[in-house]
């Protein structure tokens with residue numbers, strides 16, 4: 010049937026050095042269906058591509074095999090060139106003579122033999138290829154951003170400024186994330202709130218952004234360009250439209266006065282009422298009633314807030330509500346959590362009041378924090394003299410903690426030492442460290458400044474134990490540089506606890522059908538080349554939900570994810586590769602064995618009815634907007650009724666048969682193999 | 687027998703039930719055949735005894751409306767599988783569970799009567815009485831059970847709407863996987879030879895596929911022409927491929943009704959192959975097919991904590 014042309018590439022000397030390309034081209038010219046076969050120095054160069062185009066026309070080719078490098082490298086190059094020649098691009102296939110042959114062998118003769126067989130197999134496949142056409146799906150031009158930390162804020166603003174509507178969903182009563190809890194930020198020591206608040210306000214006021222705070226994503230259906238999202242809006246018990254944000258209710262609420270309810274924002278260092286705004290700069294600036302702790306919800310009596318509210322904004326009868334939104338792209342920016350404080354018993358967190366976490370230290374040094382910016386010992390409220398900072402608490406500790414490096418602790422500990430120096434003159438910072446990782450712009454200089462100008466003492470080594478001696482904490486460790494044990498008598502110990510995935514990250518991933526690693530951080534599609542995409546088309550990542558990172562990196566990723574979404578929205582329709590699976594409905598028995606194995610949830614049940622509407626049978630149906638052509642379903646179907654276009658059973662079977670005919674000549678039979686053992 | 691006729695007569699009166707699937711006595715000796723009762727009178731023909739060996743579940747989809755069906759534990763296990771695999775709609779079924787103390791192997795019985803002409807037979811308790819042209823003879827049912835029965839731990843159907851009698855608990859059963867463990871101990875070459883000798887004899891009649899309640903594919907892989915996965919002719923290589931692929935298709939699904947074993951005209955020990963798969967699935971995933979409709983079959987689900995240690 011076919012007129013196949015074979016083009017054997019030298020790849021300079023990459024292939025030609027190990028494979029006799031001339032011999033391969035010659036051998037290929039004798040294969041069944043091959044009508045034209047040549048070798049050329051660089052097939053991917055424009056003369057190389059033109060050679061292919063000319064040959065297609067001259068020899069009336071209906072199939073092309075480029076025997077060169079990996080299809081991941083240049084498949085798109087040759088397929089695009091084919092389009093220019095008016096040739097169906099899916100009739101072009103590549104035989105990989107470089108990664109699969111010349112680069113991994115050194116015996117020229119054997120490698121040449123193998124190259125010939127690789128080409129023979131692909132020729133057999135191409136003879137069974139069919140022309141395919143691109144698939145087009147419509148796009149809803151709206152984005153969903155999940156998580157209103159700095160990463161999510163950046164992404165939302167970039168998209169909204171690009172003229173596209175954004176829905177932002179934030180779990181907490183206010184956006185801002187961890188950055189809103191920080192004091193000054195490395196490496197420039199600018200005030201976190203001062204640079205963040207304007208952006209938070211911009212989110213709230215932007216005409217293209219709809220903010221759902223105190224809300225969570227409940228379910229996601231659909232596929233790239235066409236997601237249907239259900240969002241659960243938790244009842245605030247405050248009518249947003251009426252509330253003026255005066256805060257009177259939060260002052261009058263009787264709850265929290267005795268410290269029975271602590272403010273999450275202040276990392277438990279200050280109480281809060283049952284009706285609260287987490288922090289003064291909160292966006293939206295509207296209180297919520299924490300129903301678990303509200304006296305009215307607990308006992309049916311109180312209602313003080315309702316009485317004092319002039320705007321009549323309190324509504325105890327508000328119910329959680331589900332809203333539905335349609336979006337074309339989703340950006341996940343759900344951030345991180347910190348390693349549980351009490352996991353390191355030997356550091357005495359929870360046992361000794363004066364052992365605190367880095368985030369607690371941030372709140373302490375923050376002018377708006379519970380100590381009004383003063384560093385004070387929680388045990389007695391006095392300023393400390395010696396402060397020990399311990400890095401890598403949980404991080405890089407495969408035995409007790411997690412294997413990875415949390416990336417930001419080296420920097421923020423240096424920052425903490427400086428802030429201590431500034432805000433608590435006379436206090437001395439001792440830093441226990443394993444290494445110092447300061448690889449960003451201006452970072453090394455920043456750490457150096459902490460050591461040289463701000464008097465921080467760096468001790469290389471792990472802390473083995475902290476115990477109490479009278480009024481002090483004795484930190485026992487080993488200085489691995491001098492090999493000597495060290496003891497520091499401290500008044501305050503600050504633990505740089507590891508960054509871990511957000512609690513519930515795995516559940517959200519399951520809702521979104523995106524993959525996550527063993528630490529529950531979300532997986533990017535490619536660690537280098539596709540760092541903000543997920544394996545699910547149309548869903549992108551930003552910030553610490555993907556891995557620990559600092560603010561500059563989170564912001565860059567937010568912008569990168571936004572640009573991916575905007576690129577997606579720049580088209581009227583999405584063009585998709587037609588290399589996807591199809592169900593042969595005639596033979597499908599509707600067992601749906603294929604459904605759970607599809608990593609992209611592309612398979613659903615479909616009813617086939619006759620003209621009168623009587624059910625004939627139920628079969629599997631593959632959504633062409635969702636299928637990524639991975640083929641998992643095709644191998645699961647017992648009766649073989651799933652056809653993966655471009656890799657049909659016929660194509661693969663013929664490829665293997667071609668190979669088998671060859672190996673059967675020297676391969677031992679199973680009986681012989683058994684006998685040998 | 688009274689019980690089942692009474693139940694059936696009550697059920698057929700209901701508007702929503704189109705037919706009752708059960709057994710009637712067949713013409714050949716020791717034969718029972720599937721029977722569909724549609725009227726109260728039909729119901730009188732229904733029987734239920736230890737010669738009711740056929741699995742009736744494959745008849746359910748011949749009816750468009752709701753049906754009532756009598757099921758032994760083996761049939762019920764198949765039902766569980768078929769319901770899990772979306773082949774049957776639960777709402778269209780009324781399941782009458784029948785306890786089972788073991789089913790008779792008609793082949794063994796026929797051997798025991800040594801070629802004499804059988805006029806009739808009747809079952810009473812644990813005895814079967816055979817009436818010849820002249821004279822009669824009584825046999826103990828437990829001496830003629832199907833191979834699958836003695837070690838069977840499911841004496842009450844795992845799924846039913848109503849149950850005849852009370853649930854039966856089992857104790858002191860012989861080990862189900864004894865034979866598999868024995869075979870596993872053979873050196874590889876002997877195992878190879880053992881199976882080759884069996885596969886060589888296979889006629890490729892596909893009686894095993896036809897009778898299997900879980901082989902419901904509209905087009906079995908053996909029939910596929912494009913590509914033709916395996917050679918259609920009867921030779922060791924393709925017979926082996928057929929049996930191994932079929933065993934994989936039933937891994938984690940075969941409910942051990944033993945119907946393939948019973949149907950095979952060449953006495954190929956297909957159960958041994960399927961039990962080996964059952965053993966592996968149970969070891970790796972702690973799952974036995976046909977037991978519990980709410981536990982999803984492990985080979986068609988993906989869990990992060992699935993064991994991976996067998997991937998080498």
Ligand SMILES: Cc1cc2nc3c(=O)[nH]c(=O)nc-3n(C[C@H](O)[C@H](O)[C@H](O)COP(=O)(O)OP(=O)(O)OC[C@H]3O[C@@H](n4cnc5c(N)ncnc54)[C@H](O)[C@@H]3O)c2cc1C
Nearest residue numbers: 156158159160180186187194195344345367552553559560
């Ligand atoms: C002690 C400390 C000091 C630091 N100091 C610095 C510094 O000086 N300089 C610097 O560059 N970096 C610093 N960092 C790092 C900085 O906090 C992070 O880089 C930054 O906050 C990451 O932003 P994010 O948006 O990815 O995550 P987050 O700030 O964690 O924001 C995530 C947001 O998503 C929301 N969310 C989570 N789950 C859901 C859900 N399921 N649905 C809806 N919303 C959800 C959260 O409520 C939160 O608002 C410091 C970190 C710590 C711990």
Ligand code: SF4
Nearest residue numbers: 262303304311312314
């Ligand atoms: S009703 Fe609840 S929220 Fe309002 S003041 Fe009383 S305790 Fe506080």
Ligand code: SF4
Nearest residue numbers: 607636637639640642
């Ligand atoms: S090819 Fe992969 S993505 Fe497509 S339907 Fe099958 S399993 Fe799903």
Ligand code: SF4
Nearest residue numbers: 597598600601603646
């Ligand atoms: S596995 Fe095959 S037969 Fe079963 S539903 Fe999927 S396509 Fe149909």
Ligand code: SF4
Nearest residue numbers: 901903906907932935
């Ligand atoms: S052997 Fe496999 S393909 Fe054939 S009917 Fe059984 S399950 Fe289907």
Ligand code: SF4
Nearest residue numbers: 888889891892894950
């Ligand atoms: S019933 Fe027996 S002979 Fe027939 S195909 Fe199956 S194993 Fe072979």
